[in-house]
Amino acid sequence: xxxxxxxxxxxxxxxxxxxxxxxxxxxxxxxxxxxxxxxxxxxxxxxxxxxxxxxxxxxxxxxxxxxxxxxxxxxxxxxxxxxxxxxxxxxxxxxxxxxxxxxxxxxxxxxxxxxxxxxxxxxxxxxxxxxxxxxxxxxxxxxxxxxxxxxxxxxxxxxxxxxxxxxxxxxxxxxxxxxxxxxxxxxxxxxxxxxxxxxxxxxxxxxxxxxxxxxxxxxxxxxxxxxxxxxxxxxxxxxxxxxxxxxxx
Amino acid sequence: xxxxxxxxxxxxxxxxxxxxxxxxxxxxxxxxxxxxxxxxxxxxxxxxxxxxxxxxxxxxxxxxxxxxxxxxxxxxxxxxxxxxxxxxxxxxxxxxxxxxxxxxxxxxxxxxxxxxxxxxxxxxxxxxxxxxxxxxxxxxxxxxxxxxxxxxxxxxxxxxxxxxxxxxxxxxxxxxxxxxxxxxxxxxxxxxxxxxxxxxxxxxxxxxxxxxxxxxxxxxxxxxxxxxxxxxxxxxxxxxxxxxxxxxx
Numbered sequence: 001x002x003x004x005x006x007x008x009x010x011x012x013x014x015x016x017x018x019x020x021x022x023x024x025x026x027x028x029x030x031x032x033x034x035x036x037x038x039x040x041x042x043x044x045x046x047x048x049x050x051x052x053x054x055x056x057x058x059x060x061x062x063x064x065x066x067x068x069x070x071x072x073x074x075x076x077x078x079x080x081x082x083x084x085x086x087x088x089x090x091x092x093x094x095x096x097x098x099x100x101x102x103x104x105x106x107x108x109x110x111x112x113x114x115x116x117x118x119x120x121x122x123x124x125x126x127x128x129x130x131x132x133x134x135x136x137x138x139x140x141x142x143x144x145x146x147x148x149x150x151x152x153x154x155x156x157x158x159x160x161x162x163x164x165x166x167x168x169x170x171x172x173x174x175x176x177x178x179x180x181x182x183x184x185x186x187x188x189x190x191x192x193x194x195x196x197x198x199x200x201x202x203x204x205x206x207x208x209x210x211x212x213x214x215x216x217x218x219x220x221x222x223x224x225x226x227x228x229x230x231x232x233x234x235x236x237x238x239x240x241x242x243x244x245x246x247x248x249x
Numbered sequence: 250x251x252x253x254x255x256x257x258x259x260x261x262x263x264x265x266x267x268x269x270x271x272x273x274x275x276x277x278x279x280x281x282x283x284x285x286x287x288x289x290x291x292x293x294x295x296x297x298x299x300x301x302x303x304x305x306x307x308x309x310x311x312x313x314x315x316x317x318x319x320x321x322x323x324x325x326x327x328x329x330x331x332x333x334x335x336x337x338x339x340x341x342x343x344x345x346x347x348x349x350x351x352x353x354x355x356x357x358x359x360x361x362x363x364x365x366x367x368x369x370x371x372x373x374x375x376x377x378x379x380x381x382x383x384x385x386x387x388x389x390x391x392x393x394x395x396x397x398x399x400x401x402x403x404x405x406x407x408x409x410x411x412x413x414x415x416x417x418x419x420x421x422x423x424x425x426x427x428x429x430x431x432x433x434x435x436x437x438x439x440x441x442x443x444x445x446x447x448x449x450x451x452x453x454x455x456x457x458x459x460x461x462x463x464x465x466x467x468x469x470x471x472x473x474x475x476x477x478x479x480x481x482x483x484x485x486x487x488x489x490x491x492x493x494x495x496x497x498x
Contacts, residue, residue: 158407162436167485175493182494187411203496213496223494230491236416238483244424245431245472247452247462 001194002155004033004048005184006121007168007177008133008145013123013204014177016185017048020196023114034200035060037067037082041209043126045082045091046202050154051118051138052110058102059118063095088132089144092122096140103138119154124204131206159191160184178203179227182217186228197224250443251404253282253297254433255370256417256426257382257394262372262453263426265434266297269445272363283449284309286316286331290458292375294331294340295451299403300367300387301359307351308367312344337381338393341371345389352387368403373453380455408440409433427452428476431466435477446473 001022007014017033031053037045047063049056066080080098085091103116110116117138125131133145135152145152147170153161163183172180178201188195198221203213217224250271256263266282280302286294296312298305315321315329329347334340352365359365366387374380382394384401394401396419402410412433417426427450437444447470452462466473 158440159411161440162408162411163484165439166436166481167488176488178494179488179491183488187415190414191407191410201494203494215494215496223492227491231487232415234487234490235412235484238480238487239416239425239428239432241483242428242476242479243472245427245450245452245464247464 001192002033002050003157003160003185003188003195004050004121004154005151005160005164005181006048006123006133006135006145006153007151007164007181008123008131008147009150009172009174009177010170010206012174012206012208013046013131013133013202014174014181015046015048015121015123015202015204016181017200018185018189018195019198019200020194021053022194025193030196030198032200034202035064036202036211036214037064037124038211039083039209041127043083043124044204044209044211045088045122045124045126046204046211047095048121048123048154049118050120052114052116054110055099055102055106055116055118056120058106059095059098059120062098062102066098086126087129088122088124088126088134091124091126092134092136092142092144095120095122096136096142099136099138100140121152121154125206125209127209131204156188156192156195159188163187174203174205182224182227183231186231199224250441251282251299252406252409252434252437252444253299253370253403254400254409254430255297255372255382255384255394255402256400256413256430257372257380257396258399258421258423258426259419259455261423261455261457262295262374262380262382262451263423263430264295264297264370264372264451264453265430266449267434267438267444268447268449269443270302271443274442279447281449283451284313285451285460285463286313286373287460288332288458290376292332292373293453293458293460294337294371294373294375295453295460296344297370297372297403298367299369301363301365303359304348304351304355304365304367305369307355308344308347308369311347311351315347334375336378337371337373337375337383340373340375341383341385341391341393344369344371345385345391348385348387349389370401370403374455374458376458380453405437405441405444408437412436423452423454431473431476432480435480448473
């Protein structure tokens with residue numbers, strides 16, 4: 001499994017992914033699920049992946065190749081170079097299209113062994129439009145986040161949802177959302193073996209067109225360890241401070 | 250869906266269930282999923298149900314009938330009266346056996362329309378042995394909780410698991426565990442439409458052989474509303490107090 005999270009805020013984006021890839025309990029690996037594409041000062045695009053690793057790696061690799069070999073990227077008349085796309089909507093459409101092609105080529109060969117599907121969070125900003133956040137389904141179609149649907153998740157989504165439902169506000173700042181994202185990952189990592197650090201976290205400030213606020217938290221990272229400890233201690237103290245339920249004597 | 254939770258503590262048991270039954274979004278009902286069987290001073294047995302409502306209602310009704318009509322309860326030589334069972338292990342075996350019989354009779358008729366399966370949390374105490382907690386699977390087999398596996402869940406289990414994984418301790422008291430159980434339900438109710446109040450909560454003190462600490466929390470119950478509000482406020486304050494992640498300037 002996997003856990004990926006994208007949060008849309010007025011002031012920017014928070015994007016995070018775990019690093020565990022598993023095919024059964026005796027075949028686990030550490031993989032990076034956050035791919036970055038950047039033209040400094042002009043565009044930042046992040047793609048987070050979940051699902052069949054061969055499928056998602058093929059999609060990301062093809063998208064990366066299309067940005068380098070412009071002539072290969074024109075498929076049936078559409079340009080698949082996300083560094084040339086005019087809008088983030090067009091980027092999401094390219095990701096969905098490449099995913100459809102990879103699945104068209106591989107699905108029938110892979111299905112006897114397992115699920116070939118993959119899905120993506122596609123987020124970022126292109127100069128001339130606001131920062132945007134999309135979720136691309138395995139069918140290649142996609143939805144966009146808004147002030148009412150502020151976060152999108154992939155993979156093992158349930159454990160980390162309550163803290164976001166409870167504490168994330170439309171007007172939350174980037175730092176607050178980054179903390180909530182890490183706590184959402186901590187909840188998931190504690191409760192589910194198929195999601196594991198290092199956690200890649202991108203804090204994207206609107207109109208910065210920069211990926212400099214990128215961090216990697218492994219289990220021993222002092223900030224991650226401190227955050228987990230403070231949160232658990234604080235939560236225990238909070239629960240202890242709540243009144244006990246009242247029953248007939 | 251459904252959410253049911255049983256917690257085993259040195260000092261007793263906490264058992265809780267929600268009340269939503271749904272077959273599609275336009276067919277929802279309020280049902281009680283906590284059944285109690287009691288011989289004051291001698292035994293308390295609680296059975297929490299999840300899964301196909303026709304299956305679980307049939308199982309509970311048959312078990313209740315077997316306690317009233319002793320002669321009907323002897324099936325193939327085994328006595329199915331849980332009020333006569335010598336141990337909680339025997340009670341779990343009776344529940345699993347009745348479930349197998351209900352599924353044997355109904356499975357082939359129900360499967361064209363949906364999943365006929367059901368599962369149960371069976372907990373309580375019979376004089377002469379400690380309080381015990383079991384989970385009966387749809388196959389009729391079952392597992393027992395211990396100090397290392399302190400809680401068992403049915404149904405929509407993931408949303409409410411992180412707070413238990415984080416805050417429940419082997420030596421937690423009944424009041425603390427009751428608060429954590431209600432917060433676990435609150436997390437689930439907030440994040441998933443298929444789980445809803447009223448929440449039935451039984452706080453069973455070891456060796457009390459009494460069900461007097463039984464409460465029902467609907468959305469407007471003052472304690473439930475106050476607990477939710479205090480917890481959300483406290484959590485926001487806690488998150489605000491945590492240091493923000495550090496990125497390159």
